[in-house]
Amino acid sequence: MRTALTIAGSDSSGGAGIQADIKTMTANGVYAMSAITALTAQNTTGVTGIMEVTPQFLEEQLDDIFTDIRPDAVKIGMVSAGPLIKVIAAVLKKYEAKHVVVDPVMVATSGSRLISDDAIEVLKTSLLPLAEVLTPNIPEAEVLSGMRVRTEEDMASAAEYIGRTYHCAVLCKGGHQLNDANDLLYRDGECLWFRGRHIDNPNTHGTGCTLSSAIASNLAKGYCMEAAVERAKAYISGALSAMLDLGKGSGPMNHAFDLESEFIGTRDGDKEVWL
Ligand SMILES: Nc1ncnc2c1ncn2[C@@H]1O[C@H](COP(=O)(O)OP(=O)(O)OP(=O)(O)O)[C@@H](O)[C@H]1O
Numbered sequence: 001m002r003t004a005l006t007i008a009g010s011d012s013s014g015g016a017g018i019q020a021d022i023k024t025m026t027a028n029g030v031y032a033m034s035a036i037t038a039l040t041a042q043n044t045t046g047v048t049g050i051m052e053v054t055p056q057f058l059e060e061q062l063d064d065i066f067t068d069i070r071p072d073a074v075k076i077g078m079v080s081a082g083p084l085i086k087v088i089a090a091v092l093k094k095y096e097a098k099h100v101v102v103d104p105v106m107v108a109t110s111g112s113r114l115i116s117d118d119a120i121e122v123l124k125t126s127l128l129p130l131a132e133v134l135t136p137n138i139p140e141a142e143v144l145s146g147m148r149v150r151t152e153e154d155m156a157s158a159a160e161y162i163g164r165t166y167h168c169a170v171l172c173k174g175g176h177q178l179n180d181a182n183d184l185l186y187r188d189g190e191c192l193w194f195r196g197r198h199i200d201n202p203n204t205h206g207t208g209c210t211l212s213s214a215i216a217s218n219l220a221k222g223y224c225m226e227a228a229v230e231r232a233k234a235y236i237s238g239a240l241s242a243m244l245d246l247g248k249g250s251g252p253m254n255h256a257f258d259l260e261s262e263f264i265g266t267r268d269g270d271k272e273v274w275l
């Protein structure tokens with residue numbers, strides 16, 4: 001079985017962060033592992049608290065993972081502080097991690113800030129150059145490129161600038177800001193649009209985490225970048241189309257929409273019963 005690692009924050013409401021990543025990786029058929037950067041107290045209406053792990057403890061988690069079950073792909077999500085980002089960069093280099101997907105998480109769907117200003121600088125200098133692909137949404141693409149992004153042409157210019165600066169592929173997500181389902185992949189000097197069907201669902205908590213984890217899962221399984229993005233788009237469209245409606249704010253998606261049966265236990269010792 002192929003393996004994937006998420007390095008991200010925990011979302012107590014289960015729709016984003018580590019929880020979304022593990023659900024996504026599992027649904028996409030890879031073995032999921034996690035190194036937690038911070039606990040967040042949050043729900044669908046906002047984030048009320050953040051408790052970071054120490055850099056030493058993050059390093060310990062990562063060393064334990066890489067020296068035992070080597071990940072075939074790594075997804076990096078919320079990392080709120082510079083010293084934590086430095087640890088991640090050092091570990092990725094030390095173990096020559098493959099298929100590194102960085103979702104430069106800055107603000108939650110609910111509007112809460114998830115990274116400090118100095119950490120953004122460390123992200124740019126230490127971590128982004130190690131990525132195979134970055135998955136910024138439009139506000140994140142604006143911060144990383146220093147450009148104003150209002151149109152599809154702006155998305156292409158910003159993605160190209162970011163890709164040339166950090167020598168990686170860039171998937172700029174239209175997301176809930178511009179054109180919902182249309183994302184642009186810049187790679188090796190070329191732009192490729194992934195045009196999805198807009199799904200009329202206000203519940204988009206964790207869409208960014210889910211997409212980047214689905215890309216990492218598919219890279220872990222050996223798909224090329226274009227195929228990994230295509231398959232990840234299909235997965236997120238399915239999860240949004242399931243129209244789960246939980247919580248008082250922008251709720252989570254149904255990550256398990258494609259699981260046909262529900263395991264209910266065993267009978268007669270060894271006979272499994274499925275619904
Ligand atoms: N209503 C929608 N219908 C179809 N696809 C959507 C919709 N909203 C978002 N997506 C897709 O979900 C993926 C995640 O994009 P989005 O821009 O929402 O991420 P994000 O802003 O980083 O998310 P988050 O708020 O979780 O950080 C993209 O592929 C985007 O096209």
Ligand SMILES: Cc1ncc(CO)c(N)n1
Nearest residue numbers: 009010011016017078108
């Ligand atoms: C822990 C965590 N990571 C990422 C996001 C972005 O949606 C979030 N809301 N929470």
